Amino acid sequence: MTSITWVKRLAIALFWLALWQLAAWATGNGLLLCGPVEALEALGRLLPLPAFWESLGCSLGRIAAGFAIAAVLGALLGTAARTWPLLSEVLSPLMSVVKGAPVVCIIVLLLVLLGSSQTTIVVVALVVAPPFYVAVREAAAARDPGLDEMLKVFSVGRWRRLAAVRWPQTAPFLRAAAGSAAAMAWKAGVAAELLGLPAFSIGEQVYLAKLTLDTPGIVAWTAVAVAMGWLSEKLAVALIDALGKLPGWWLDRRVCRAGALGPDAVPSRPGPIAVDFEGVSKGFGDREVLQRFSVAIAAGRRVALMAPSGAGKTTFLRLALGLEAPDGGIVERTPGPLSAVFQEARLMEGLTAAQNLALVAADARELRRSLGILGELLQGAEADKPVSQLSGGMRRRVELARALAHPSGLLALDEPFTGLDDETRDRAAAIAAEYLDGRTLLLATHRARDTEVLGAAPLAVPFGT
Secondary structure: OOHHHHHHHHHHHHHHHHHHHHHHHHHOOOOOOOOHHHHHHHHHHHOOOHHHHHHHHHHHHHHHHHHHHHHHHHHHHHHHHHHOHHHHHHHHHHHHHHHHOOHHHHHHHHHHHHOHHHHHHHHHHHHHHHHHHHHHHHHHHOOOHHHHHHHHHOOOOHHHHHHHHHHHHHHHHHHHHHHHHHHHHHHHHHHHHHHHOOOOOHHHHHHHHHHOOOHHHHHHHHHHHHHHHHHHHHHHHHHHHHHHOHHHHHHHHHHHHHHOOOOOOOOOOOOOOOEEEEEEEEEEOOEEEEEEEEEEEOOOOEEEEOOOOOOOHHHHHHHHHOOOOOOEEEEEEOOOOEEEEOOOOOOOOOOEHHHHHHHHOOOHHHHHHHHHHHHHHHOOOOOOOEHHHOOHHHHHHHHHHHHHHOOOOEEEEEOOOOOOOHHHHHHHHHHHHHOOOOOEEEEEOOOHHHHHHHOOEEOOOOOOO
16 A cells, blocks of 8 residues: 555544544533543553453454354355255345344344343344355356356366365455455444343443443444454455465465476376267257257267358357257267367466366376476466466467367367467467377367368268358
């Protein structure tokens, strides 16, 4: 933060303190409104007292417990509601009541049921849970389905998806929720304490100050609660930011381990995969892409689709990969791992090129191979840059390296050299041909030169119009 910003903030704070002092002078009654000096003196008297720290610690424990319970519960309910729409409908009235009901009314009801100490925890949980519930649901709604398809094709495991993809996608939403919920937790928690008066609490101390008409003491305790809300917000956001860096750290560890392997560490090579289309029909709305089409693509065969844009080449590849279901007929594929370069970019923008490769690599051998291929394709040290900072052509080559290195029996390339100039395109195609390793190739392209370099024979497909 620059010195100019600090000066501006200090000037604003002094303005409001001066306005407060003027209002206190105008009131002329310290019992009604004390000035900032009196409040500061009261805080100075409180700080050395053991009762001050005991009350602050007990309030912090109760509010922190309610916040933690709400964060976990809200996130779990948000995930479940996104997975099962019926649950979302069932929870909707409850969330509306919790968000709309006056906090004081909820506190009074809970005091009758639970007692003072438990009421503080439950009230904080009820106030904090909805923001986390909404945050997780919004994160799920904003999820990129293209990334999910890529993870499916590359057979990335559930836990790796959760740690390296779902968490980075959800963290910004949780960060925003935590920022607002932390201050809300302290407001609701102190209000519950003020009504319930649990022993050793900020609420109890405010009530005692009220009984003795200690206005500076009330203001001092209020300032403590506000400060704790601000501090809690900063800590919650900092914790989520720190946790958000863990996936990158873990992927970097995978990259380092892969770099330490010797040249003889070569991933296993599965056998090629055969694909059979039997009477397949596929359409979208009034447009029919394929109509009762049949073809048998033998294992290890290299075929190219060279129809015009929009004819249905991508649909053909998606059917072969199992990402689309035919409207009629059957698509059969012999079992085995798959890999692909999709028509649109399927990269984690916040990760580096090397981290994107580490995300899908099944083991260190595959990752070492993909890093080597990427080095050949990029001809420079770009693997440590976030992909968001790479050009479209470089990003394309990251995806190509990922697909070539994955030990698959079928490789689908959908316009894999888009964004490359002719010279770079030819070199990338030659590198791709070198690493095909006998697997089945399905290539969608507009350029005959690509089919020549990759040794792919044109496949006659009666695409619709």
